[in-house]
Amino acid sequence: MNRRTLNLRALPVPHPMTRADRVPAQRYYDSEFYAAENELLWPRVWQMACFLAEIPHPGDYITYNILDKAVVVVRGDDGSVRAFHNACRHRGVELVRGRGNLRSGFICPFHGWCYGLDGVNTFVYQPDLFEESNRRPEDLNLVPCRVETWGGSAFINFDPNARPLHDCLKTAARYCDPMKVEGLWPEWWLSCRLPTNWKLAMDAFMEGYHVMQTHPQLFPSGASRQVYRDVSESVASMERLSAQLAVGHVKKVDPRMFVDQQLHMMRSVSVGMAGLIHEKDVRIAEGLRNIELPDDFGGAIAGWTRALHDAILTWNSNQGIDMPDLHAVDAQGLTGITFCFPNYFLLPYLSSGAAYRVRPLGPEECLFEIWSLTRYPPGEAPPAPLEPEPMLADDPRWSLIPSQDFSNLPSQQRGLHADGFEYMRLSDRIEGMIGNYQRLIDGYLAGLPHEHLVAAMQQVCGHTECESRDIGF
Ligand code: FES
Ligand SMILES: [Fe+2]
Incomplete structure (x- = not known):
């Protein structure tokens, strides 16, 4: 086609x-x-409403707003995550704003109606003042909103008929699950x-098409020609270099400069984003500065990647931090923005x-x-x-x-x-x-x-x- x-x-x-x-x-x-x-x-x-890290304990809640709607996502006594439309069943006041902890449930600030963390109405002040059809218990609970979790986050959906979150994000999960994003x-x-x-x-x-023009600092000028020794004179930009790399025209590299360029790129992204490539990883990479690498491009990139992954895995394992198998993820080509x-x-x-x-x-x-x-x-x-x-x-x-x-x-x-x-x-x-x-x-x-x-x-x-x-x- x-x-x-x-x-x-x-x-x-x-x-x-x-x-x-x-x-x-x-x-x-x-x-x-x-x-x-x-x-x-x-x-x-499905909309990412919050990180589960924001609501680790029973009673923790956050509010998520989209357009004119507000949803409260709350961690229940049983550890489960629930979501409710953020409106008191009496006269519609928002029950909470922002983020906080309400271990014993929600209390409406207007007339004091109360709700448990499971959304069940637990208190109406002077219920006899209401006509019976306006105080049917099953009618007074908070209105639930769909919520499902994946990848360390809670996602909400206003559509009761929407397909489950995992069906929708199946492809994203294929990339992110091996990276243990949760x-x-x-x-x-x-x-x-x-x-x-x-x-x-x-x-x-x-x-990434904009990177060369918008983020030129990620590519030190002239460095590419020095690192990749058999690059033709016509390669004036990183982009054209990438094209030559892709078709296998670039075979020889200077291993020292290759390492310097890897470190430069990691540092530039890390400092430029104040994250993404974490400073911990940059420090670990700096420790590999004197690594011996072959002078063919394929060998250099494979050797560098393997050594970097090994060093990061070892550092994290020594800290007791659970990490994804970076070697396997890389071998399957799963790294990237998802x-x-x-x-x-x-x-x-x-x-x-x-x-x-x-x-x-x-x-x-x-x-x-x-x-x-x-x-x-x-x-x-x-x-x-x-x-x-x-x-x-x-x-x-x-x-x-x-x-x-x-x-x-x-x-x-x-x-x-x-x-x-x-x-x-x-x-x-x-x-x-x-x-x-x-x-x-x-x-x-x-x-x-x-x-x-x-x-x-x-x-x-x-x-x-x-x-x-x-x-x-
Ligand atoms: S609006 Fe909530 S108790 Fe009246
Ligand atoms: Fe950008």
Whole structure:
């Protein structure tokens, strides 16, 4: 099948995807499209509501807000995780806000009605004041919301008929489970209020094509030619070098410079993100600086990777920290940024990692959240970080890599409004995920049955840098 002409049939939605590699600009600002998402997408999808690390003890709760809805996720006496719509059954006051612990249940701040951690109403002040049909016990319990757990997080879904979480995130789990993402614990949490549509913020993290121009510090200038000795003069950029590496044109490397470049890349990402590649892993890698490696590219990369994985596994094992088998994960090609439709990313890497979540705040505004994740010895994890006050895109406190990404986004949102800019044109080879998930959104907006949506989800979830795929509609 020709990838460029996949899925030409337009779905009955505003500004539909008629080609997998073209995204109509209006999908990023049109109020009709935004309203359709709010009505037909968000109420039907699994959404990462919190890390389980935020609610480790009975009575711990967090509130999760999406659009005009609020859900409270709570750890019960029996250790199970439940979710309820955050509204008192009397006159609708929100029972809780933010995060906290209510070991003996919820007490409404307005007239004092009480609810157990299982949502059961336990107290109505002066019940005789209410007509009997307004105080039927079965009618007074908190309204439950679906909640399921995976990968160290609780996910909620407003749709009682949605397929189970695991069916939806099966592909993401195939990548993340071998990395034991459930053992990754949030270390810090930051958020940004971006003046862009929520999808635009996601797109910026779905391809590595922008790295050369947006994050040039990740590639020291001139280093690639020195490291890879038989690279032709025509290789002026890391990107072209990557292409030559991929087709096997580059065979000889200088092992010393190769190691220096690996360390440079790890340090640049670690400092630039203040995480993702954890400073623990960078320190361990620095200890391998004098490692002997062969001078052929394949041998050097294999030798370096094996030594680094060994050293990280040994360090963590000495600390009593449970780690994934990095060798096996690497051998299966499972490392990478994993997308969980519609708005969550997990980036397990070496011992640690990161997570992103994006939520709409309006047609042209969103909340972008970043967590740094790492592993701790049993019983030694610190309390999970508190929900941060959102910063602006140009806040000087952002570390280099997110500030570089955020600097493009407001300008891109403005550019989308330009006369004559009808659609984004995507590379169907490396920007495919953007077109894939946009078409899955169309599936939701068209009201397709869950069986079609779940099948499409298997094509859409997974590693971010991928080709345009046939998602079935
Ligand atoms: S609104 Fe909650 S007790 Fe009245
Ligand atoms: Fe980036």
